[in-house]
Amino acid sequence: MKVKVLRLGHRKKRDLRLTTHVCLTARALGANEAILSGEKDKSVMDSVKDVSKRWGGKFKISYEKNWKKTLKNYEVVHLTMYGEPVQNKINEIRKSKKDKLIVVGSEKVPKEIYNLADYNIAVTNQPHSEVAALSIFLHELFQGKELKNKFKNAEIKIKPKKQGKKVIRSGDTENIFKRIIKKFN
Amino acid sequence: MKVKVLRLGHRKKRDLRLTTHVCLTARALGANEAILSGEKDKSVMDSVKDVSKRWGGKFKISYEKNWKKTLKNYEVVHLTMYGEPVQNKINEIRKSKKDKLIVVGSEKVPKEIYNLADYNIAVTNQPHSEVAALSIFLHELFQGKELKNKFKNAEIKIKPKKQGKKVIRSGDTENIFKRIIKKFN
Numbered sequence: 001m002k003v004k005v006l007r008l009g010h011r012k013k014r015d016l017r018l019t020t021h022v023c024l025t026a027r028a029l030g031a032n033e034a035i036l037s038g039e040k041d042k043s044v045m046d047s048v049k050d051v052s053k054r055w056g057g058k059f060k061i062s063y064e065k066n067w068k069k070t071l072k073n074y075e076v077v078h079l080t081m082y083g084e085p086v087q088n089k090i091n092e093i094r095k096s097k098k099d100k101l102i103v104v105g106s107e108k109v110p111k112e113i114y115n116l117a118d119y120n121i122a123v124t125n126q127p128h129s130e131v132a133a134l135s136i137f138l139h140e141l142f143q144g145k146e147l148k149n150k151f152k153n154a155e156i157k158i159k160p161k162k163q164g165k166k167v168i169r170s171g172d173t174e175n176i177f178k179r180i181i182k183k184f185n
Numbered sequence: 186m187k188v189k190v191l192r193l194g195h196r197k198k199r200d201l202r203l204t205t206h207v208c209l210t211a212r213a214l215g216a217n218e219a220i221l222s223g224e225k226d227k228s229v230m231d232s233v234k235d236v237s238k239r240w241g242g243k244f245k246i247s248y249e250k251n252w253k254k255t256l257k258n259y260e261v262v263h264l265t266m267y268g269e270p271v272q273n274k275i276n277e278i279r280k281s282k283k284d285k286l287i288v289v290g291s292e293k294v295p296k297e298i299y300n301l302a303d304y305n306i307a308v309t310n311q312p313h314s315e316v317a318a319l320s321i322f323l324h325e326l327f328q329g330k331e332l333k334n335k336f337k338n339a340e341i342k343i344k345p346k347k348q349g350k351k352v353i354r355s356g357d358t359e360n361i362f363k364r365i366i367k368k369f370n
Contacts, residue, residue, distance in 0.1 A: 028313040126209075136321070
């Protein structure tokens with residue numbers, strides 16, 4: 001099952017950080033691809049590509065002006081505070097095994113999406129954040145397994161620690177140097 | 186068990202929207218209070234207060250310049266990509282029943298927090314979003330029950346729908362008018 005995330009109505013500058021968070025969340029929590037619509041924004045695309053390159057995995061990002069084109073061939077799940085509770089619908093959505101397109105809007109969403117979507121799904125019917133809605137949805141869809149995903153060919157990795165930070169860089173010159181010194185001591 | 190969320194190092198303007206998303210996510214997903222630290226920012230405080238007033242419930246927001254003061258009397262959980270996997274630690278954290286302070290940083294986090302926290306917890310060791318990390322953490326802490334929370338004394342509510350939008354306003358004049366007309370027809 002492929003899972004793509006469509007970010008509707010991106011506005012340059014204003015949405016820069018939130019759209020970046022949407023895309024990085026999609027990547028970290030197991031989606032395969034993000035598609036941006038709205039204003040074209042090289043800086044979002046570049047920073048997501050940069051993270052994907054350095055942190056590994058196969059996550060893709062693309063831009064599509066005509067967002068309706070992207071709905072074809074997918075089961076479309078529109079995340080909206082007006083929709084049906086995620087906890088009532090997630091089993092049905094997961095079972096279908098169809099490739100999914102998860103749609104998250106920015107502040108204003110074209111009305112048509114409510115009818116074009118196969119599901120309108122709410123993560124609570126309270127106002128909060130498209131990043132939060134996407135997180136909970138992906139976490140429920142993948143049943144927590146996404147937290148253990150491996151990202152292959154990473155240049156940079158973190159070793160989980162109780163305290164402090166431990167970063168491992170592939171070909172890390174400092175570590176190589178230390179190892180050589182150890183060998184000769 | 187009380188759950189508060191501390192947003193460290195807020196920067197006015199730059200973090201306006203993300204900090205607002207952090208606070209609204211905290212509210213929607215069952216936390217009792219948000220505490221802001223960093224630059225004082227009336228517009229974030231006001232918009233969160235406004236949502237709480239209109240959408241109901243008892244969520245609070247406050248500002249504290251000296252963030253270290255807020256750690257006292259709480260079990261402190263710092264969300265960081267460098268920490269231990271949430272899935273390995275959440276049962277232990279939930280079991281303790283102690284009041285929690287969940288700390289989410291902005292771009293730069295004071296080093297001390299890694300030692301002052303009882304737990305440094307990672308929602309994946311990948312770069313993504315403090316809003317995503319907070320969402321998954323709260324969802325795991327409350328085991329999904331938070332999605333069914335009721336917000337009392339709301340002026341505005343949503344009736345979940347398969348398609349479209351249905352908003353209910355308490356004392357909504359249009360609806361009252363319709364009911365009166367119906368009665369006399």
